[in-house]
Amino acid sequence: MINLTYRFDQNSSSLELAGMPDVSNGDSEDTIGILSSWTLRIIGSPLLEGEKEHLDELMQVILLYSRSYVSGIRKSFKSSKNIVIIIPFGVNHKLLLNSTKKNVKPLEIILDDSELADLTRCLDLLRFDPRFNLRWNSTLERPFSRRFIVSNFNKSNRNYNILYAFLIFLTTSSIFLLIPINNQLDLREINNSSESFSKQIK
Amino acid sequence: MKTSYLVTTNRKKIKNDSNLVNSSCDKTYINCVIANDAPKKLDFLILVIETLQINATESLLMKAKDKGLSKDFSNRVQFWKLRASNPLRKSYTFSSLTSEQIDSLVELISSMADNLYPLIRQLLSSKESKTLNNERWILFSTRLKSLIRERMNLQRSYIAHLLSDENNEFFRELLVILSLSCGPGGANRLKASMYYQI
Numbered sequence: 001m002i003n004l005t006y007r008f009d010q011n012s013s014s015l016e017l018a019g020m021p022d023v024s025n026g027d028s029e030d031t032i033g034i035l036s037s038w039t040l041r042i043i044g045s046p047l048l049e050g051e052k053e054h055l056d057e058l059m060q061v062i063l064l065y066s067r068s069y070v071s072g073i074r075k076s077f078k079s080s081k082n083i084v085i086i087i088p089f090g091v092n093h094k095l096l097l098n099s100t101k102k103n104v105k106p107l108e109i110i111l112d113d114s115e116l117a118d119l120t121r122c123l124d125l126l127r128f129d130p131r132f133n134l135r136w137n138s139t140l141e142r143p144f145s146r147r148f149i150v151s152n153f154n155k156s157n158r159n160y161n162i163l164y165a166f167l168i169f170l171t172t173s174s175i176f177l178l179i180p181i182n183n184q185l186d187l188r189e190i191n192n193s194s195e196s197f198s199k200q201i202k
Numbered sequence: 203m204k205t206s207y208l209v210t211t212n213r214k215k216i217k218n219d220s221n222l223v224n225s226s227c228d229k230t231y232i233n234c235v236i237a238n239d240a241p242k243k244l245d246f247l248i249l250v251i252e253t254l255q256i257n258a259t260e261s262l263l264m265k266a267k268d269k270g271l272s273k274d275f276s277n278r279v280q281f282w283k284l285r286a287s288n289p290l291r292k293s294y295t296f297s298s299l300t301s302e303q304i305d306s307l308v309e310l311i312s313s314m315a316d317n318l319y320p321l322i323r324q325l326l327s328s329k330e331s332k333t334l335n336n337e338r339w340i341l342f343s344t345r346l347k348s349l350i351r352e353r354m355n356l357q358r359s360y361i362a363h364l365l366s367d368e369n370n371e372f373f374r375e376l377l378v379i380l381s382l383s384c385g386p387g388g389a390n391r392l393k394a395s396m397y398y399q400i
Contacts, residue, residue: 011323012329043329044329063387066382066391067391067394067395069378069379069382070379070382070383070391070392070394070395071394071395072375072395091328091374092328112326112327112328112329113326113327113328113374113377113378113381114323114324114326114327114328114329114381115327116378116382117322117323117326117378117381117382117384118323120382120387120388121384121385121387121388123387124384124385124386124387124388125385127387128385128386128387141230141387141390141391141393141394142230142394142399143230143231143234143237143394143395143396143397143398143399144394144398144399145398145399145400146398146399149398161359161360
């Protein structure tokens with residue numbers, strides 16, 4: 001039986017996959033159709049390994065998070081079985097990995113923007129590599145609905161200028177309303193004085 | 203028998219795949235409309251590319267020629283007309299981008315981001331020396347701000363806010379978007395962000 005190992009390197013991340021061709025599915029000699037194991041090395045973090053299902057969950061979460069980031073949305077995402085969770089953590093990103101084994105504490109990895117980009121690129125390379133005949137559960141990059149974007153848009157990015165302008169308009173208008181107006185102003189006197197002036201000239 | 207391979211980014215392979223990616227993606231854009239901020243976003247991403255690489259416009263036009271893109275990329279003037287659809291520009295043309303133009307721009311930006319990835323990564327990394335990183339950021343933000351002053355409408359409050367922001371939050375966001383837009387997967391991500399689902 002041929003065992004194949006492929007590695008995807010992107011600066012801080014290195015993803016290695018081992019498997020074999022699925023002959024019953026008509027895979028060629030250099031195609032992995034059955035994934036036996038995978039390991040992910042992120043510099044400064046413990047080695048991650050698991051089964052295909054775990055890699056699938058990691059892929060779902062990271063790709064969805066990156067997709068949302070490109071649309072200006074920063075929110076946390078959970079995988080379908082809650083094994084992988086990613087949360088915005090200041091300017092960084094916190095990756096929480098829950099073990100399927102009992103009494104094992106969840107692993108916490110803090111990624112900066114460059115590490116997130118490296119990890120995303122690694123997973124992208126895997127997704128589009130023709131030497132893998134595996135089906136991933138990750139959803140395609142679909143456009144979000146306008147409502148989803150508005151409801152999840154990064155609050156700090158919101159431009160409140162229109163709201164401020166409206167508030168300033170309201171306060172200045174109300175201040176002007178407080179200024180007393182003299183409605184009983186008599187204009188006669190002015191007319192009289194002009195008449196007297198004309199008389200004086202004569 | 204155990205064979206091992208080291209995978210590097212192979213452009214030929216990506217080129218072959220990109221057709222497959224595009225054909226599968228086209229189906230997902232049914233019932234979608236172009237996002238309001240698409241021209242602004244694309245123009246700012248190109249501006250960041252211009253900040254990172256001198257003569258980036260020439261490289262973009264050369265790439266467009268290599269990829270056989272439309273007339274919009276035949277010369278600098280046509281390309282400028284495309285970019286003038288950004289409402290924040292001094293020379294806003296009150297025009298909008300077609301989905302074909304958006305796809306071409308996304309392809310070009312993704313390809314340029316791929317080339318500039320090491321530089322982008324350096325700016326985004328928090329693991330490098332702080333003083334060196336600060337110097338890089340000062341250089342980058344000064345150049346980007348001067349380009350913004352040169353081309354954008356300074357009377358717009360949004361532009362004034364960008365120029366006065368010392369945290370460079372928006373510039374950082376643009377860099378992260380560029381870093382996540384590399385390769386075929388990245389191009390799909392960027393393209394998806396340019397549309398809304400109805």
